[in-house]
Structures are given as C-alpha cells and as structure tokens.
Amino acid sequence: MSQSTLSAHHAHDHEHEHSSHSVFGFWAYLMTDCVLFASLFATFAMMGHQFAGGPTAKDLFNLNDVAIETALLLTSSLTFGFAMIFAQRKKTGAVLAWLIVTFLLGAGFLWLELHEFAHLIAEGASPQRSAFWSSFFTLVGTHGLHVTLGMIWLIVLAVQMVAKPGMGERELRRLACLSLFWHFLDIVWICVFSFVYLASLV
Structure with a gap:
C-alpha cells in the first residue's frame, strides 16, 4: 500500500474518531440540559401557587398568544426537518432556504415571548413580585435563551455554508447536532405549554 493511500486512510480514521467524539460530547451536553430543565420544572412545581397576594396565572395568561408561539416553534422544527432532508441530498441552496424559514419562525416565537414578558411586567407580575412569577x-x-443560542448557531452554520459551498460529512454532522438541539427545545416547550400554562389555568 502506497504512502499516499496510508495517509488517506489515516485521515479518514482520524475524521471518524473526531466525529464520534463530537457526537458523544453533544449528547452529553443535551443530558446536562435535561437536568437543568428538570430542576427548573421541579422548582416551578413547588412554587406553582405562591402568588403572595399578587396577580395570578389565571388573571394574566393569554393562551391564544401562547398557542401561536407553540405553532411557530413546532413548525420551525418541521422546516428544520426539510433542511436535513435536502442536506442529505447535497442541495445546499434548498438547505439555506429552509434554514432561513426556520430562523424567521424562531424569531417570531421570541418576539411573542418578549411581548408576553413585557405585558406581564406592565401588569405587575415581574419576577420580583412572587415566587410563582420568579x-x-x-x-x-431559560428556554427562550436556548432558542436565541440556537438561532445564533443557525446563522453561523448558514454563513459557513455560503462561504464554503458543499455538503460534506462535517457539515452534515453540524446540522444534525443543531437539529437535535432544536427538536429538544420543541420537547421542552411542549412541557412548558402543558405544565406551566395549561396546568396553571386549571
């Protein structure tokens, strides 16, 4: 076997090993995020009725806006799925188009969330008002911050694809990791919608 062939095999093995380590490291990160959100849900469950005489969830929650937020985020997960399908087909232009749609849906979700926060604070339900609102x-x-980080990550990947066209193994791996992260945020939001908004109105 020639020296060049040996070098190519060595480079491939190194890339495969690096890929395995990257995927494992990302799964480890997701597990720590699971622990983080589990702790936050547990804290919320303990504080679920501690309003300190202030406004309650029933007074201020607007499920119509929250339903729109939910629809936007779930749809963004679908559009990211389309991006992954076209990534497997090596169609960079279509991938970028679906990533842009995903970004816009995420931006719409964040805008509605910030609008809700501003409304709650204006109505006297600031984080300092009671244990529930805190x-x-x-x-x-925290979930909104994760969505923001995901959108920044999305922009970085899109810029890299524009600067270096092509859909190799490294690009697919990066997209797959972000896809897992984005779908994870969807699952967390479904829990938020169910156990924070709906349960608080019962």
Whole structure:
C-alpha cells in the first residue's frame, strides 16, 4: 500500500474518531440540559401557587398568544426537518432556504415571548413580585435563551455554508447536532405549554 493511500486512510480514521467524539460530547451536553430543565420544572412545581397576594396565572395568561408561539416553534422544527432532508441530498441552496424559514419562525416565537414578558411586567407580575412569577420567568426565560443560542448557531452554520459551498460529512454532522438541539427545545416547550400554562389555568 502506497504512502499516499496510508495517509488517506489515516485521515479518514482520524475524521471518524473526531466525529464520534463530537457526537458523544453533544449528547452529553443535551443530558446536562435535561437536568437543568428538570430542576427548573421541579422548582416551578413547588412554587406553582405562591402568588403572595399578587396577580395570578389565571388573571394574566393569554393562551391564544401562547398557542401561536407553540405553532411557530413546532413548525420551525418541521422546516428544520426539510433542511436535513435536502442536506442529505447535497442541495445546499434548498438547505439555506429552509434554514432561513426556520430562523424567521424562531424569531417570531421570541418576539411573542418578549411581548408576553413585557405585558406581564406592565401588569405587575415581574419576577420580583412572587415566587410563582420568579420561577415562571426563570423557566420560560431559560428556554427562550436556548432558542436565541440556537438561532445564533443557525446563522453561523448558514454563513459557513455560503462561504464554503458543499455538503460534506462535517457539515452534515453540524446540522444534525443543531437539529437535535432544536427538536429538544420543541420537547421542552411542549412541557412548558402543558405544565406551566395549561396546568396553571386549571
């Protein structure tokens, strides 16, 4: 076997090993995020009725806006799925188009969330008002921060694809990791919608 062939095999093995380590590291990160959100949900559950005489969830929650937020985020997960399908087909242009749609849906979700926060604070339900609102803003705000980070990550990947066209194994791996992260945020939001908004109105 020639020296060039040996070098090619060595480079391939190194890339495969690096890929395995990257995927494992990302799964480890997701597990720590699971622990983080589980702790925040547990805290919210303990503070669920501690309003300190202030406004309650029934007074201020607007399920219509929250339903729109939910629809936007779930749809963004679908559009990211389309991006992954076209990534497997090596169609960079279509991938970028679906990533842009995903970004816009995420931006719409964040705008509605910030609008809700501003409304709650204006109505006297700031994080300092009671234990309930403190735990609410911490949980929902942490999820919103994760969505923001996901959108920044999305922009970085899109810029890299524009700067270096092509859809190799490294690009697919990066997209797959972000896809897992984005779908994870969807699952967390479904829990938020169910256990924070709906349960608080019962």
